[in-house]
Amino acid sequence: xxxxxxLLITGIVGVGFVIQYxxxxxxxxxxxxxxxxxxxxxxxxxxxxxxxxxxxxxxxKVISRKKDWGYAAVIIASFLLIVIIGMVEGKDFRVPGTNxxxxxxxxxxxxSATMFAILAFFVASASYRAFRARNFxxxxxxxxxxxxxxxxxxxxDIITGFMPEGWRLSNLASWVMNYPQAAGxxxxxxxxxxxxxxxxxxxxxxxxxSHIGGGE
Amino acid sequence: xxxxxxxxAAFLTLGIISFLYKDNAWYKLTxxxxxxxxxxxxxxxxxxxxxxxxxxxxxxxxxxxxxGAVLGLLMLxxxxxxxxxxxxxxxxxxxxxxxxxxxxxxxxxxIMKQIEATILPLFSAQFGSGFDAGAAAIIGNLVIVTGxxxxxxxxxxxxxxxxxxxRTAKLGIWIIMITFGASFGYTVMSRMSLFIGxxxxxxxxxLGMIL
Numbered sequence: 001x002x003x004x005x006x007l008l009i010t011g012i013v014g015v016g017f018v019i020q021y022x023x024x025x026x027x028x029x030x031x032x033x034x035x036x037x038x039x040x041x042x043x044x045x046x047x048x049x050x051x052x053x054x055x056x057x058x059x060x061k062v063i064s065r066k067k068d069w070g071y072a073a074v075i076i077a078s079f080l081l082i083v084i085i086g087m088v089e090g091k092d093f094r095v096p097g098t099n100x101x102x103x104x105x106x107x108x109x110x111x112s113a114t115m116f117a118i119l120a121f122f123v124a125s126a127s128y129r130a131f132r133a134r135n136f137x138x139x140x141x142x143x144x145x146x147x148x149x150x151x152x153x154x155x156x157d158i159i160t161g162f163m164p165e166g167w168r169l170s171n172l173a174s175w176v177m178n179y180p181q182a183a184g185x186x187x188x189x190x191x192x193x194x195x196x197x198x199x200x201x202x203x204x205x206x207x208x209x210s211h212i213g214g215g216e
Numbered sequence: 217x218x219x220x221x222x223x224x225a226a227f228l229t230l231g232i233i234s235f236l237y238k239d240n241a242w243y244k245l246t247x248x249x250x251x252x253x254x255x256x257x258x259x260x261x262x263x264x265x266x267x268x269x270x271x272x273x274x275x276x277x278x279x280x281x282x283x284g285a286v287l288g289l290l291m292l293x294x295x296x297x298x299x300x301x302x303x304x305x306x307x308x309x310x311x312x313x314x315x316x317x318x319x320x321x322x323x324x325x326x327i328m329k330q331i332e333a334t335i336l337p338l339f340s341a342q343f344g345s346g347f348d349a350g351a352a353a354i355i356g357n358l359v360i361v362t363g364x365x366x367x368x369x370x371x372x373x374x375x376x377x378x379x380x381x382x383r384t385a386k387l388g389i390w391i392i393m394i395t396f397g398a399s400f401g402y403t404v405m406s407r408m409s410l411f412i413g414x415x416x417x418x419x420x421x422x423l424g425m426i427l
Contacts, residue, residue, distance in 0.1 A: 045306075105221075111228050127400065144394040
C-alpha cells in the first residue's frame with residue numbers, strides 16, 4: 001500500500017505523458033492538460049511545504065537559543081514580512097507601486113543580483129587554480145577562456161584593432177562559441193539526453209524507486 | 217521614501233559584497249534577509265499564480281482541478297510524521313510527470329535535434345550547391361561534425377580507449393576542454409556584468425557620482 005500505490009501513480013502518469021506526445025487527441029490531449037494543471041497546483045503546495053520547513057527549523061533554532069539564533073529570527077521576520085504583504089495585496093501583488101513590488105525592487109533584486117555577482121570572484125579564484133597550464137588539455141581550457149573573456153570586452157578589439165576584422169578578438173570569441181564550443185556542448189547534451197531518457201524509463205517502469213524512500 | 221529605498225538597497229548590496237573581505241555579521245544579516253525574502257517571494261508567487269490562478273479561479277468549471285488540490289494538500293502531510301508516508305503519492309505524481317515529460321522532451325531536443333543539427337554538409341554552405349562554401353564555413357562544419365563525434369566517443373566507456381578509438385577519444389577531450397574553457401569565460405563575463413551593474417547602482421543611483 002505504501003510502496004505499490006506511489007509506484008502505480010508514477011507509472012500511470014509517466015506513461016500518460018509519453019502517450020499524449022504520440023497521440024495528441026482526446027482523451028490523451030485532455031490528460032496532458034489535466035496533468036499539467038495538477039503539476040502546477042502541487043508545485044504551489046510543495047513550495048509551502050519547503051517554506052514551512054524553513055520556518056520550523058528557524059523557530060526551533062530561536063527557541064533553543066542555538067548559535068546564531070538571531071539570524072534565524074531575521075529569516076523568520078523577513079519571510080513573514082513579504083508573505084503577509086503579498087497575501088494582503090491579493091492577486092495583483094506584482095503591479096508596480098504595490099508594497100510587494102517595493103520589497104521586490106529595493107530588497108530582493110539588490111540582494112539576489114549581488115549574491116550572483118560576487119560569484120564572479122569565487123569563480124576567478126577557482127580559475128587561478130584550474131587554469132595553470134600544466135598540460136595540453138589545461139592549456140586548451142585556458143586559451144578558450146581567454147579568447148571568450150577578452151572577446152566580450154572592448155579592450156579585446158582595441159588590442160587586435162590592427163588585424164583584419166575577421167581576426168579580431170570579438171570575432172574569434174564568436175567563432176570559438178559557435179563551432180568548437182558548440183561541438184563539445186552538443187556531445188555533452190546528447191550524453192545528458194541519453195542519461196535522462198534511460199533514467200526516466202527506469203523511473204516509469206518502477207526499476208528506480210529512490211523517490212519513494214525506504215521503509216514501509 | 218525613494219531616498220530611504222535607495223539607502224536600504226545600498227545597505228543590502230554592500231552587506232553582500234562585504235563577504236569578499238571575510239565572513240562577517242553584516243553579511244550574515246543580509247544573507248538571512250535574502251533567505252527569508254526568497255522563500256516568501258516564491259511562496260507568494262506560486263500561491264497566486266498556480267494555486268489561485270489555476271485552481272481557485274477555474275475550479276467550478278473544471279472540477280478535475282480538485283484532484284490536483286487534494287494531491288497538493290496530501291503533500292503537506294509530510295509535516296505530520298504519523299501519516300507522512302501519504303505525501304509519497306503527490307511526490308510520485310511529480311516524479312512520474314517529470315519523467316514522462318523529460319523522456320520525450322530530452323529525446324527530442326537533446327538527442328534527435330542535436331544529431332540533426334550535426335549532420336552538416338562539409339564542403340558547401342547548402343546541400344546540392346557543390347563546392348561553393350567559404351573556408352570558414354568548411355572549417356566550422358568540420359569542427360562541428362568531428363568535434364561532436366569525438367566528444368561522444370570520449371563519453372563511451374564500454375570500450376577501452378586504445379588505438380584509433382583512443383585517438384578519437386583524445387580529440388574528444390580536447391574539444392570538451394575548449395567547451396569548458398569557453399563556457400567558463402562566458403560565465404565569468406556574465407557574473408562580471410552583474411557586478412558592474414551593482415557597482416553602477418552604488419555609484420550612480422545611490423551616490424550620484426556618475427550622471
